[in-house]
Amino acid sequence: MAELPGHGPGPVRTCIGCRKQGSRSELLRLVAQGNGSSVVVVDERRRMAGRGAWLHPDEKCLALAIKRRAFGRALAGAAETTAVERYFMPGMPLAEAPASAGKPSKPESGSEI
Numbered sequence: 001m002a003e004l005p006g007h008g009p010g011p012v013r014t015c016i017g018c019r020k021q022g023s024r025s026e027l028l029r030l031v032a033q034g035n036g037s038s039v040v041v042v043d044e045r046r047r048m049a050g051r052g053a054w055l056h057p058d059e060k061c062l063a064l065a066i067k068r069r070a071f072g073r074a075l076a077g078a079a080e081t082t083a084v085e086r087y088f089m090p091g092m093p094l095a096e097a098p099a100s101a102g103k104p105s106k107p108e109s110g111s112e113i
């Protein structure tokens with residue numbers, strides 16, 4: 001079986017940010033969190049079920065993908081990219097993360113007085 005010229009061995013994927021091709025080992029796999037969820041997560045082990053999208057581990061590619069609204073097209077309406085952004089910026093404090101849809105939080109069981 002012949003290899004594609006210019007690419008190493010293995011499957012070739014396209015980055016949803018810059019639209020350049022690369023080997024599977026060069027790119028991050030992203031998936032929608034399941035059950036019709038709009039949350040996009042990084043599949044570090046590349047084993048999660050469902051359709052995947054691929055992104056270079058580069059902040060420029062992430063910014064391009066967000067600007068082009070590529071997550072929603074690649075992953076059937078998934079648009080919540082906070083988990084992916086946190087992957088790129090692990091030092092980001094949780095206070096900067098968007099609040100969850102304004103729903104009041106429930107106290108843990110047994111903590112009610």
